[in-house]
Structures are given as C-alpha cells and as structure tokens.
Amino acid sequence: MHSTSNQDYRNDDDCDNGNHAVATNEETTIPDSIACPQQVTDICFHTTKPAIIVGDILGKVTLYSYDDEGKVHELRTHEHHKKTIRCVRVTADGQTMFTAGKDKSWCKVDLESGALLHEQSKAHEGAIYSAEVIDSNVMLTGDEDGVIKMWDMRRLPGPVMELKENDDYISDMVCHDDRKHLLVSSGDGTLSCVNIKNRKLELQSELFDSDFLSLAIMKNASKVVCGDGDGTLQIFNWGEWGNVSDRYPGHSGSIDSMLPLSEDVICTGCEDGKLRLVHILPNSIESIIGSHGDFPIQSLTLSHDGALIASASHDEHVKFWKTPDVDKVTVGSHSKRKGKKVGKHEKLKERKAFFNDL
Template sequence: MNLRRRRNKANNMAAFSEHVETTSTVTESAEMDKTEPPETTGDSTASDLEAADPKPELGSDEDEEGGEPPGPTIRDTPEDVHLEAVANTVALHPSRDILVCGDVDGDVYAFSYSCTEGQNRELWSSGHHMKSCRQVRFSADGSKVFSVSRDKSVHLLDVERGQLLTRIRKAHESPINSLLVVDENVLATGDDEGTLKVWDLRKGTAVMDLKHHEDYISDITVDEARRILLTSSGDGTMGVFNIKRRRFDLVSEYQSGDLTSVALMKRGKKVVCGSSEGTVYIFNWNGFGATSDRFALKAESVDSIIPVTDSIMCTASTDGYIRAVNLLPNRVVGCIGQHPGEPIEELAKSWDSRFLISCAHDQLIKFWDISSVPQMSVNEYRKRKKKDGRMKPLNKKAFGQNNDFFSGLLEETDKKEDDDEEKEEEDEDDSDSD
C-alpha cells in the first residue's frame, strides 16, 4: 500500500525565517505589493507568523499520531493462496507455519503463511513428477515431504529447499492414489487397483504387498500404537491390516457407495468412513466387520475427514461445503466454510489447531478459523431443524462474510432462531403433557 509522505518541517521553518528577514515593516510591504488585502486591526507580527506557518489541515499526515505510517494489517486468518492449477492435496508442517500442496500438473509447492496481510510466501516448487500429484505428507519431524503420483512413483523431498532426496520409480504397477507416513521408517501407499504396500525406508523396499480391495484405495490411517492400518476403498469396504505381523486381517461388509475417507474418533474407540453418497459409516474398534451406526449428511459426498476433537470432525464435500459434525450424538454442528460450487479435494489442520486448510477446484487454498470449535458442546436433545435449511456459520467468513457487521447480524439472527426454537419446543412439551 502506497502511503503519503509527511511534509518536511525543516523546509517550513526555513521559509518562515526567510520571510521574517525580508519583511521590514508593514508600510514597505504594502508599497511593494499593491494587490495585498488591506491590513486589519491587530498585531502585524502575529499575522505574519500565521501566514508563514499555516495550521495543518484536518486529516493531514501531521495530525497522525507521531507522524508514523500505520502498521501492517493483521487478519483473523491468512490470505488465500492462489495456484496456477487445481490442487489435489494439501498438508501442513507439524511445528511451523508451512504448507505443501500437489497439483494436477505434477508440481509440488511449499508456502509459508501468516496472518499479517501480504506475508504469504512461496518457498519453492518441484516439478519432478511426470503426472498428477495425488497426495503429499510431511515426515513426523517436519524435515521431509513425501509425495505420490499418477506416474506410479514415490518422491522424498527436503523441506528447506525442495530438493529431491529419494525417488522410488515404479513403486506400484498402477497409479498411486493414497499415502500415509506411519513413522520415521515406515510408509504406506495404496493404488488405483486396490493394492496396499508398506515400505521400510531403511531398506528401500516394500515389506508388505497385499491386494484385498477390488477398487482404488482412497485413504489410509493408523492407530495410535502404529500397529493396525485401516484403508477405505472405492469398492465400498474398509480393510484392516496388521503391519506389526505383516498380514491382512479382514475387510468390512460392503456399503452402498464408495468409501472415500477414514479417520479415528472417540480416542480410537470409533472408526468413521465417509462415502460418495454423503453417508458417514461408524465402526466400533475390534468390530470392523459391520457398521455400528450410520448417518446421512445433506451433502453430495464426504471426501475428506479431519478430526478436530474426540467428538467433532470436519468434513469436505463435492458441493463445496466444509461441515463441522459431532459424533454421538450424530449432528451437523454448522458450516466452517465453503468453496462456492467447487468440489473440495482435501482438508488439513494446522500444527496449533487454530486453522483448517482446504484445497478445491477453484485453484485456491483457503484458511478457516476453527479455534472456537473445541469449546462447542452439543445437546443430546435434537432441536427442530431450521425451516430454510441453512447451516449455522461457525466463523466470520463461513459463508463469505468478511465484514464484522454482517457477521454480528448473523450471530444475533442465529441466537434469536435458537431462542424461538427452544420456546416452540417448550410449548410443544406443555401441550403434550396437557
């Protein structure tokens, strides 16, 4: 932003001094300049001083406090990151304000982000993949970045410079679709044909190579003990693999749609899978064969799931909405944000749990404030649904409102609607008892 420069006081004082020396008396000045207005009553010296050093106009730079330019603008969330192509995947550094993303052209980018306006920076880019980059992930210590691609390769990059450290060519016979960093020595990958491979990075070879899915592996997660791998697949099943014993355990019953994502909730006691039909399937730990519960979101799909607390998760969909969903009781809490009309590919959570990051087909990476989500509580009593079907916004820009005024109006409206709903429910309870 271009700021106006402050006027130089030294020049003003020099001009005043020159004026005092050249002006001897009021009479001489009048004779030299006939066009000067007639002299008014009062002290001539005072009038000359006022003419030489006029008062600054209101709103001028000299009226600003200390004459210093305003500081940088601090935002609630970092600015959007604009990309040259659609990003398939995004991941966040485990301890620093750095993100990496991979796009449909096979490029991997690293950015630093900040809430200070204009401070987002591209750190480096890598074009080593020949085809679309499907997923990127940081190592546990944040020093390396792993990426997998449709070109069937696995790449290991240095975070500081983006330098290619290791490449596994032809890691799979089919394009690789999913990736999980299990620990500093173990990596898991899944491909379009349903094959799961587990890699020992110390040996540089796969120690597990199993095919028990009939379609692509969409997502992979692991338990806290790093012993059981869970996979979601396009064939509608969830796979269970024991990586300590290097064996396959079982697959779940078939669901009606593709299973597109998998995550652990309730301190590892529940497993949730998103689906292409917009339904969330819930499994009990050690009860992987059949679902224990399910509930349908008003969404076209559930393509990505990120746990925020033990009970609340964020889901992304092809309809462009990011929903906050409570598990048991199963409830859509509200809207975190949206990419209007654009399918969202993936979600990620910042290292301090302050921001949620999303990438979509609009070639944008957006940041959402989720700092208030952990403090939310969900009443087990199911409230009456709003007549207009609108979700409750959970931050200022959930529906694109960047103005605090409109955000306040929304909060007041939601509060009024909640009060009205509670009043209606009380009235209904009274009428039933009567």
C-alpha cells in the first residue's frame, strides 16, 4: 500500500493555522510504506542512493532500496547486535554505516559489500542511546547514564574523549557544520555544547523542568531548537546556552524527533503520531504533513535528494512523504506565541524504563 500523500493532512484541526498551502514536488513518487516484522527503533536514508536503513527492536538492521515507481526492495539484513538498535547513521560519502544498540556496542559496516569493518563491544557501561557521525573516521556516542564518548577509527580500541556532564540519558546529538562543536540534549532537561576540538564541555544550560528529546540547528547556526517532553520548542541563541531566548508551545505531546528542512523550517515528530511542518521565528505550525495514527513518531530522516521524508513509529511501519516546498511556506500573522514551562509528563519519566523493558 502506498503512503498517504501530504495533501490529506493539510487542514487538520490540530494546526495553528489551517489556511497555509504548502507546495510539494508533484513529480516525486512516494515509495510504498514498509511493513516491518518488528517494531522499528531508528531509520536513516542512504546519503547518496535511493535506499533506506531500518533498525529494529530485536537488533536487526535492514537495508531497503526504492525505485522510480515507488516499489521497495529488501536488499540485506545485518544481525551484529544482540539487543535493540538505538541508532543508525550513514557517512556523507555513503560508503559506511555506523550502528549502535542497547547491547552497549557499536559497529562499522561497509555499505557496498556489507562487510563488518569493526565491532566495538562494551563501548559503554550503560546502554547506548544516541550517536552522531562526524565523518568516516570519527563518531560520538551517548548512553543512558549521561556519558558521551568520541571514537576515532584510527586510534581504537579506546575512545579519544569521554565526558560525564549529564545526570540522565543523552537523547540527541547534533554536530555543527564546522565539526568543532557538538550540541547535546539530555533527559535531565539540559542543552550542552561540547568543544570537539578541545574535547571538553564548553557550556551547559540551566536545568529545565522537562526532558530535552530532540535537536535542530537553525537560522544559519544562529539558533538551536530543542524539542521537549511537554510539547514545547525551546529556542536558544547560539553561544548563549544558559537560558532560552524564546519558547513555542503548540504540540500536544512530547517532541521526540526533529528534521531541519531549511534554515527556517523543521519537521517535528510528536508523541501524538503527527508530523508537523513548523516555521521558526516567527514561530508557526504550518500544517500536518503525515500521521502514524496514535503511535508516537520515533525517527525522521531526509532522502539524499531532499525529495522525501521518512518516518518510523511504534506501529511497525516506515512511511514516506513528499517533502513540502519550504520556499513557499507563508507564516501566519498571529503565529508567534510564548508560554511558561509546564509540569513534566509523568510518562516521560518512564521513557528510559520503557526501552529497558523492551
């Protein structure tokens, strides 16, 4: 069955403004949704080819391709991990895949041959929760205990950096284009900036009431957006990490994933199962561009040509959507809205325990 087109979700009542028309590339063919045998935990498009990589709850990583007619083909499966896949990442040149899992290990795989290039078992004392790839030689991992490690393939077997500056799980990591600064969000409600070159913490925000779950660097790296467990986008000025410069409530549940589409527009994946197109500063939820029903959006990824967004949820499906034409997004005149922090959702406190039970 083909994924539903974006048009079906544009006037959802949950939008701030239902009158915004978001243009898409009508020539793009939407691939069939992928019905997976197990719950999907992370996805990542191939960076140079029409292909997508899917990690599941049993530790399997599967590579799929899709053609011009929208047909999806399973290519191969890797079973290097013994427990849940937490992260799948592909290097910019498309030659290498890194995977990390709950089994505390990470693997480096050649995407052309499928050969396992390296397996780092017992990489952390706690289960790995997030990862960020700098290039084919350098990767960072964050675990459930708040530990961050940097790995250089040329200097294995140990990490070249280890930091313990957080009291809870490392939920997301995003590297600046300069490859010198790493932004880190944590379940303890903080945003941290790590100087990769100097291998030390540069600054950490004050402690917020809600978990920080997802990150995006916006506005030509002048702003950093954090999605939190209360459905609020917390916006920081670059370099001013102590406190937010703006906040934008509006999501009906935790913002579990974010995907920048331009310097001004992001796609958010929410606990309520909806993918939203959001304009940042001025702040406005422009439209609903997809849905997984009532299942939370676990992961978002953008295709190598920018034409497709893929999303994964607890419904055991990977769905594809046409990327909206962000250049034609018009922002509502009354869209900017601020609000005070609200109490943390109790179920967000059980987020880590949920994965552990699985």
